[in-house]
Amino acid sequence: MKAICFNFEIHQPFRLKRYRFFDIGNDHYYYDDFADDDIVTRIAHQSYIPAAETLLRMIEENKGQFKVSFSISGVAIEQLQQYVPEFIDLLKKLAATRCVEFVVQPYAHSLASLTDPDEFRQQMEVASAQIKDLFGLKASVARNTEFIYDDDIAPQLAAMGFKGVLTEGAKHILGWKSPDYIYTAATAPKLRLLLRNAKLSEDIAVRFSDSSWNEFPLTADKYMDWIASTPEEEQIVNLFMNLETFGDHQPAGTGIFQFLEALPRFAAEKGVSFVTPSEAIAKIKPVGELSVVHPISGADEARDTSAWLGNELQDEAFRKLYSVAERVRLCDDRRLKQDWWYLQAADHFYFMSTKSKADGAAHSMFSPYETPFQAFTNYMNVLADFIVRVEEQYPLSIENEELNALLTTIRNQATEIETLNKELGSMRKNIEQYNVEHKLREPEEEAEPKAARKPRAKKAEAKEEKAVEAPKCKPGRKPRAKKTEE
Amino acid sequence: MKALMFGWEFPPHILGGLGTASYGLTRGMWECGDMDITFVIPKPYGDEDRSFAHIIGTSQTPVAWRDVNRDYVESRIGKVMSPELYFRLRDHIYADFNYMRLNDLGCIEFSGRYPDNLLEEINNYSICAGVIARTIDFDIIHSHDWLTYPAGIHAKQVTGKPLVIHVHATDYDRSRGNVNPTVFNIERDGMIHADHIITVSNLTRRTVIEKYGIDPAKVTTVHNAVVPLSQDLLDIKMPKGKEKVVTFLGRITMQKGPEYFVEAAAKVLRNNHNVRFVMAGSGDMMDKMIKLAAERGIADRFHFPGFQKGRQVYEMLAASDVYIMPSVSEPFGISPLEAMQMGVPSIISKQSGCAEILDNVIKTDYWDIDAMADAINAITSYPALYKQLREDGLAEVNQITWDKAGKKVIDIYNKVLGR
Structure with missing residues (x-):
């Protein structure tokens, strides 16, 4: 049986304001809040909200048969929380239906995977945590920024614990192969690849309202026919697109929402089901491995990283x-x-x-x-x-390694001071207790508390010694000062 | 097809962009093939490139009969005109102009420049055009800029051949709106009599339509282009110091917006002390600009080397890191294209015609000195931007060739002639 795997992306960058040369060093706020508010609110009302409402209705009507997945960048979530919190509530409702999966993408929608594995890992972790936090769902499938993927990225994702990754069914990688199968990564055999079916995805995302297209107008019936008539062995059709497709790229007036809403009915007629990415990975067997030497992406004609x-x-x-x-x-x-x-x-x-x-x-x-x-x-x-x-x-004159060593010392000191403080506190308590207990016998026991105080004094001395060391490394001072402020 | 062109300047003796454009266009049309062009100018010197056009000087065109023999003509003007042509022209004198100040050959003297009695010279040019139009055979008349419109109209009235006028600039550009009514009338007269009007940019096209009230259907834009530079010029290497050089090249007049350049320079120098500014050229606002630079306290980094010509221009460009053209109103503006040919990144005002066809330049409004200062800073501080603009700019400008413009003009001829 064939299955459709939907993935809708939401991303909005923080747009930069006009920042002049003369602002360098004077102005540390970089963003055009007005433009962000304007764009995010407009797109949310035109597209995100009606689309999410439509999807929610479809899930409820089809009683769990209709499933989709989302992939939302962390920076987009921040903006949505700020400007259209009602949309976040809608997403929470969607998450609660259990028919929705969230696919993790780098928090900042960055290109870190191409140059900085640590940064990439960190962003994926933060983004996973954000999804867990907001929607209470654990994500097991990843999707790099704009579907960027290659053989170097695969093992990194596998190491982070992801079972699958969504990427582009780039023609120059696939050659004669079809994107409508599940593949495994050549460099990480446990990692499954879900490849976007570019033709069918763009039929909706790009060509839907193009009246010069020979298939115009596109109906749900016809579209589902195309999917059903793909070869029997091809078990999955990955339709990945921006959520803005609905209502923004294809305005509501084109009938895009009605098209979307009619899909499940015709799918049921033709025996096509819907799956989330993790279900697809669990259910469908991979047919072979795919090696991607140079990074691919979903952008531009070349489907490589030349867009950025x-x-x-x-x-x-x-x-x-x-x-x-x-x-x-x-x-x-x-x-x-x-x-x-x-x-x-x-x-x-x-x-x-x-x-x-x-x-x-x-x-x-x-x-x-x-x-x-x-x-x-x-x-x-x-x-x-x-x-x-x-x-x-951190002045650039200090080498990274040196800086690292200094910072470790400082951090260790912080924890050390903390434990010492704790110890000090408990000691004090002990003494107080001791005093209370032995109030009556005070004169006889006078010698003992003194003995207990001694080691404490020693430790305080040790602490001071290290603190004297610290100011020498100027960079260290600030972060510590910050910490105490917080 | 035979075309009779009226122009005012022709390289190598040029005073502004008009000569360069006329030359480039004529050559480009000739390259398209099957064009026989006669180019009339006030005063040829004999060292013009005549490989692609016949050049006739009005200062050698007789308007009154003088009985001179062939050898005498040969010795007097043989350098610039063949005696045969002189005698043919002499056979077509159409009225008695003996009341005018004429020389021994019956010709009127021309300065070929922009003298104070310019209007008189324009009129004289038109008188000579009548003789030329009666003498030679042609299919179409093409007048370059307002100075030659009366000549074009005259030729049209005499022969009935269609007139195409080429608007390289209008008085609105030169005067920032305070037009000289005499010039305006000459321009408008030319436009009304023309069968078709060619403008050098859409900006100029709009001016022609809106300010002169001309039917849009007979106005077409043909953007200017550049002649590829010789290897000799491209090879110029100038010693480059650590400091960056920002250059303005052109007439220092109101039209070119020099004061905005000085203000932007003052802004840049507030933060960035690694830049020098050069305002090369001369003009009626030069003294004012020198004063302004002094007032802003940047005279030590703002230089006025004066008028540059020929090779000096390219040496100046080779020594520059940024070229700037903050023109208030520039019908086309060929100089940024030349800067790009020399590999110098350019900043141009959005109010210039060449902004319509250039992508690899930085465009700002002429009054936006903040943006201009920002752009100067960016090009001088970020090597990547410099390199990108330099390389892509070079590739871009090499695609802008005169034969393409020539082809468009020939198409217009064919349309006007109903072919």
């Missing part, structure tokens, strides 16, 4: 950004960490693309900038300020 990296501007910005990665991870200034995530969003690099023709049109459609040069200039100005702030925390 490749031109001089993008490479430079990318290099500069990740050059401070380690340092940012070392520090614990919350605002710095937040900015670090927001600046990593792949979108910033997407806007710097100098591609022309159809790809270029797609890039400039999403870009808030007039030209890629403006996008680059603005981003680099922001990044320059960000790097100045990182340097304030």
